[in-house]
Amino acid sequence: MIDFSLLNRILRTPGEVAARCRDEQDVNSIARTALFTLALSATAFGAAVGAWRGGRQIVFAAMKMPIGILGTLVLAAPAFYALSAVFGRPWPLRSVLSLVLAAGARFSLVLLAMTPPLWLTINFDAPYELIKLTATLVYGLAGLAGLEVLVRGLGDGAGRRTTIGLFVGVFLLIGAQNAWVLRPYFGTPGVKEVHLFTTEREGGLAVQLYRTVGQLTGGHR
Amino acid sequence: MSVRDLLALYAVVGVACAIAVFHRAATRDVGTVVSALMTVPLWPLWAPFALGPSRSRAPSRPENDAVVRRVEKALADAVEAVRETPMQGVFTQATATRIAAEVAHVAQRLEDLGALAERNGFDRAASARRLEELEKSGASERAVATARLQHDSLERLAQLREADTRALEELADLLEALRTQLVLARYAGSPADSASAIVSEVWARLEGLGAVLDQS
Numbered sequence: 001m002i003d004f005s006l007l008n009r010i011l012r013t014p015g016e017v018a019a020r021c022r023d024e025q026d027v028n029s030i031a032r033t034a035l036f037t038l039a040l041s042a043t044a045f046g047a048a049v050g051a052w053r054g055g056r057q058i059v060f061a062a063m064k065m066p067i068g069i070l071g072t073l074v075l076a077a078p079a080f081y082a083l084s085a086v087f088g089r090p091w092p093l094r095s096v097l098s099l100v101l102a103a104g105a106r107f108s109l110v111l112l113a114m115t116p117p118l119w120l121t122i123n124f125d126a127p128y129e130l131i132k133l134t135a136t137l138v139y140g141l142a143g144l145a146g147l148e149v150l151v152r153g154l155g156d157g158a159g160r161r162t163t164i165g166l167f168v169g170v171f172l173l174i175g176a177q178n179a180w181v182l183r184p185y186f187g188t189p190g191v192k193e194v195h196l197f198t199t200e201r202e203g204g205l206a207v208q209l210y211r212t213v214g215q216l217t218g219g220h221r
Numbered sequence: 222m223s224v225r226d227l228l229a230l231y232a233v234v235g236v237a238c239a240i241a242v243f244h245r246a247a248t249r250d251v252g253t254v255v256s257a258l259m260t261v262p263l264w265p266l267w268a269p270f271a272l273g274p275s276r277s278r279a280p281s282r283p284e285n286d287a288v289v290r291r292v293e294k295a296l297a298d299a300v301e302a303v304r305e306t307p308m309q310g311v312f313t314q315a316t317a318t319r320i321a322a323e324v325a326h327v328a329q330r331l332e333d334l335g336a337l338a339e340r341n342g343f344d345r346a347a348s349a350r351r352l353e354e355l356e357k358s359g360a361s362e363r364a365v366a367t368a369r370l371q372h373d374s375l376e377r378l379a380q381l382r383e384a385d386t387r388a389l390e391e392l393a394d395l396l397e398a399l400r401t402q403l404v405l406a407r408y409a410g411s412p413a414d415s416a417s418a419i420v421s422e423v424w425a426r427l428e429g430l431g432a433v434l435d436q437s
Contacts, residue, residue, distance in 0.1 A: 001255075031270045035263065074265045093269050101266065 003033045010034075010106050010149070017102050018153035022091065027098040034101035035070075041108035041115075042066035045138075046185065048119040052131055053187035056194045064182045064196075072175040073104050079170045080150075080163075087159030099153040107146030114138040128189050135186075180208070235261040242271040248322045249315070285328045285335075285386075288393050292324045295396040302403040311417050312403060320396070323427045327389060334382045345379055348372040392426050395419065 006029065010017050020026055046065025050058035081096040121134050147168070154160045179185075183198055239260040246253040256271050296317040303309050337343055352368040399419040 028270045028273075031267065035259065035267065070263060070266075074263065077266060094273055097266060097269055 001032065002036050003029055006030060006033050007037060007105065007109060010102055011109060014102075014106060014149045015152040018099060018149050021098040021102055021153055022095055022155070024092055024095050024098075027094050030098045031094075031101050034098075034105035037105045038070060038073075038101075038108045039066045041112035042069045045108075045111040045115050045118070048115045048122070049135060049185045050187075051119055052122045052128070053194065057184075057187050060194065060196050061185045064185065068175075068178045068182045069104070069108070072171065072178050073100060075174045075178075076100075076167070076171045080167045083163045083166050083170075084154065087163045088157060089154060089159070089163070099150060102153075103146040103149035106149050107142045110142035110145045111138065114141065128186070132186065177206070232261070235264045238264040238268040238272070242268065245272060247325060248318055285332055285389075288389050289325060289328050291393040292396055293321055295393065295400045296321055299396070299400040299403050302400065302407050306407055308403065308406055312399070312420060316420070320423060320427065324389070324392065327385070327427070331382060331385055331389065334378070334385075338379065338382065343375060343378070345372070345375045348375050388426065388429070392423065395423055395426065399423065 006017070006026075017030065021030060042065040043062045047058050047062035049065065050061030077097055077100045080100055081093055084091060084096055118131075118134055118138060121131055126134075147164070150167070151160070151164060154163060181197075184195070187194060239257040242260045243249075243253060243257040246256070256267075259267050260271055299312055300314050300317050303312050338345075348368070348371050352365070352372050355365050355368050402419055
């Protein structure tokens with residue numbers, strides 16, 4: 001199911017793996033390994049995040065983390081296919097998807113590597129805000145690691161920066177909305193009840209951002 | 222359309238893709254079931270791979286492609302010949318599927334060997350020329366020995382590929398004979414003993430081919 005030598009290459013020589021994706025070589029193996037790695041790594045990271053609350057929250061967060069990440073890829077990968085085609089790289093669908101999945105695998109391997117430090121931070125009773133900040137930094141680091149595969153995969157030439165910039169924008173938007181819908185992961189401080197999904201109805205991430213900006217500027221309440 | 226409707230639609234497409242993945246698979250094993258199950262939630266990411274052309278089922282070299290087509294046709298005819306007869310136990314659909322998968326695997330390995338032979342550094346003629354040049358120019362013994370080793374290795378690789386290509390063609394002949402034997406048994410009402418012996422022979426040859434290729 002999982003080709004460990006491929007994972008090693010994704011970490012150490014992302015350019016070589018990206019070239020194989022582009023040339024449509026071994027893409028089935030790359031896709032299968034990436035999907036399993038993503039699911040397993042995200043489950044482990046989710047369990048560590050849920051450990052802040054403990055109990056059922058560990059199971060809930062472990063279930064929701066892979067759903068959130070894979071769901072984001074499901075929705076964002078077609079955008080990458082379209083963007084790369086529009087900006088000068090009309091590659092086969094399987095090439096583009098394998099490239100996105102290889103990037104996702106690298107992202108998830110960094111998440112997995114950072115799971116023990118995050119868990120230790122929680123275990124040492126660090127403040128809630130510090131734990132959230134740590135998790136955010138881990139996401140950022142993992143995102144940069146995954147992005148390298150995409151950048152190398154697109155290669156040199158016109159349209160690379162535009163493709164990457166637009167895709168990152170689309171990915172962040174979808175990822176943030178997915179994460180918002182699937183919350184809570186840590187749980188809310190002071191709230192003892194544990195829910196699989198939040199029961200609040202606030203209109204999604206975009207509405208919340210709009211309200212927050214409005215509150216900061218004194219326009220909306 | 223609500224989010225629930227969209228999710229239901231997504232699931233319906235996922236199930237349809239999963240059924241297609243299961244039916245298109247060359248073999249029906251745990252891997253196929255896992256692949257089909259993965260397709261349900263992840264069809265936008267996984268279906269293009271699971272439903273796309275598999276390298277093992279589509280050798281691009283015409284000679285390999287022709288042998289695989291002959292084998293597939295012979296197997297399909299053989300399964301059809303034993304349908305609803307007492308010989309169904311001699312040659313089942315599962316047996317045919319397994320043989321087809323093995324043959325496709327062997328053909329793919331031959332394809333890889335063929336592709337290898339066309340790469341830079343694997344050219345037999347070039348290695349022969351290089352050896353001849355070194356011998357004529359009075360190069361050191363070590364340089365000549367290295368060039369000879371390279372040439373001999375490439376010769377062996379080519380011989381191996383030719384032998385395996387022949388073996389695969391003989392296997393296709395054998396499967397066509399099996400098909401004819403089963404058709405004969407169906408219409409002449411003769412016992413299927415000889416067909417059973419051919420099936421055993423087919424497996425023996427496939428195992429032989431696989432062993433040789435694994436060593437290579």
